[in-house]
Amino acid sequence: MNFKVLKTDTNSSARTGILKIDHGEIKTPIFMPIGTHGAVKTVTPSELKTVKSQIILGNTYHLYLRPGTELINQAGGLHKFMNWDLPILTDSGGFQVFSLARLNKINDEGVKFQSHLDGSSHFLTPEKSMEIQRKLGSDIIMAFDECPPSDADEITIKKAVNRTKIWIERCKQYLNDNPPVYDWEQTMFPIVQGGVYSELRKQSAEDMIPYAQCGIAIGGLAVGEEKSAMFGMIEILDELLPKDQPRYLMGVGTPTDLIQAVQRGVDMFDCVIPTRNARNGQLFTSFGKVNIRNEKYKYDFNPIDENCECETCKNFTRSYIRHLFNIKEVLGLRLATIHNLHYYLNLMELMREYIQLGDFSKWSENYLNNYEKE
């Protein structure tokens, strides 16, 4: 696995590059659709390719509970299980354990929790998370980190930074002792924590950089803090993180977030927004958001976005999609998901093109000025 920066913008830290992975090359900056349970909700792998997805994300916590690591291992790994032959990144399970499950105990050893599904008890450790991700066979493994709640104070965040440092060494040790179970390379991205505290971010970056082989992640942002605080942290990290590795900003964000993060040197993103909002009827367009359930689209026989070339816009009208939402027909969820994913992935492609052309600053300024304020 290797990463090569092809071009860096002269007026910002934005850059475009290629991340070479055994399952395919990823052109950055890139957005990763979320396939929580081994499926990006409502759509097929073939549709994901049509909207130009290059890599998707799987959730270790969810897959560990259902269908279970052993089943996916027997299937030949997550790629084969879900019939997706391009790269996959899996998270460590930590975020869901801290946010979804009922926590019983956290200590330096690991996290004891109860499943949100049936209350069954589980113990997740750095080693266990690595073991699961080895068996899932993801191309990019995420380190097991402590994710403090969004309202945590500085002392709590500091403890999490310190624990994350202890855990990354154990993750590395496990991976060194236990090679991949399939015949493709896996790399681990360490995760920089530190909340919105500059010194803790710097400390965590220093802790994590030695473990980054071909990529590093920024965690613990977009969890409720001010946008300015988020971008401030990214700016600090932009200075500190190695330029020759991709930076992955976890859980971000809106279209304007993506552009502003790319300006600050971020290369990879994942977020539920395009898919979840699609299922709620909120669609992204070149002129802002469209709530397709709105009465005003009842007799509107135009596509969602006349400038859009997705399969939904090529074939169906606002009136029809509104009708599908109205009758709770799942085809509507599909058509909306396809449109929003296309919007996001097309936005990333535009960024890559404008960075390559040297026009990124002008383009992004224009986009940010014209896109409705969120």
Add this chain to the structure above:
Amino acid sequence: MNFKVLKTDTNSSARTGILKIDHGEIKTPIFMPIGTHGAVKTVTPSELKTVKSQIILGNTYHLYLRPGTELINQAGGLHKFMNWDLPILTDSGGFQVFSLARLNKINDEGVKFQSHLDGSSHFLTPEKSMEIQRKLGSDIIMAFDECPPSDADEITIKKAVNRTKIWIERCKQYLNDNPPVYDWEQTMFPIVQGGVYSELRKQSAEDMIPYAQCGIAIGGLAVGEEKSAMFGMIEILDELLPKDQPRYLMGVGTPTDLIQAVQRGVDMFDCVIPTRNARNGQLFTSFGKVNIRNEKYKYDFNPIDENCECETCKNFTRSYIRHLFNIKEVLGLRLATIHNLHYYLNLMELMREYIQLGDFSKWSENYLNNYEKE
């Protein structure tokens, strides 16, 4: 619109033919997937074509209530509204009014009912049903008939037969006075009623035949009667109905029903079974039914049916589809729907081929003997 029988089986009444319609040619015998509200649940028009759907059915009652006839009219008709450019048949709305809505009053004039959605009052008459179907723009319009409940006695059925006769004349009159609103031809299929009473069936056939221009339907079967009674009625009608027009058996059925009805001279079918059962996890295969939720498929990495060439079987395993049902992921409903529709439409294609080859009797006997008893 015209129908041509290409070949009739020497040992049965099975025949294969072509029904020419402005929106395309239909090879018979054919099965019509049901697109209740202007969408075959979970799938796109393009997927319907991939599984070889030649014609689909729309429900007048549902479309009249949501999104409403005027909206579809403004969209340019149902084909354009839902982006389906092949033939469409619409039912008259009668069956749903009699089975779904709260009936207030039935008399010779029409049926007063309350919407099952919001309790609003509506009055459906032969003229109103024709007006709606003109505006929907279906290629095949179904006559407005009285559908007695499945447990109705002979006197009630006789009354329905008589009222259906009165109503067919009014349907015809309306259509004569009101030409199509779009630039394609529409034909009306009259519907033979009469329950399981031979004399009433004969009477109703006699009543309806004069109104059949290019097709006639058999209604009021598959509503709870014994299979033998159903096939008995079809045999009687096979003798009486014109050979040079397609016969449409409404609401039928299972794979073995379809074969046995084709043996008795039926050309067209519609039924919720393939799509509804798919959404419940029941899948049709060359060796019988598969309930994909079953625990025994948990580690089964084979396709649903190894002999099947549908997109689902080409790309996904039983284990994966079971998992999707387990997590209530709508992609599972899609994959199951595609498989079942492919199974049904492939079955119809096999029948056409074997009739053409002169091997239908042998093939159908073999199929009926080997398919699990339903």
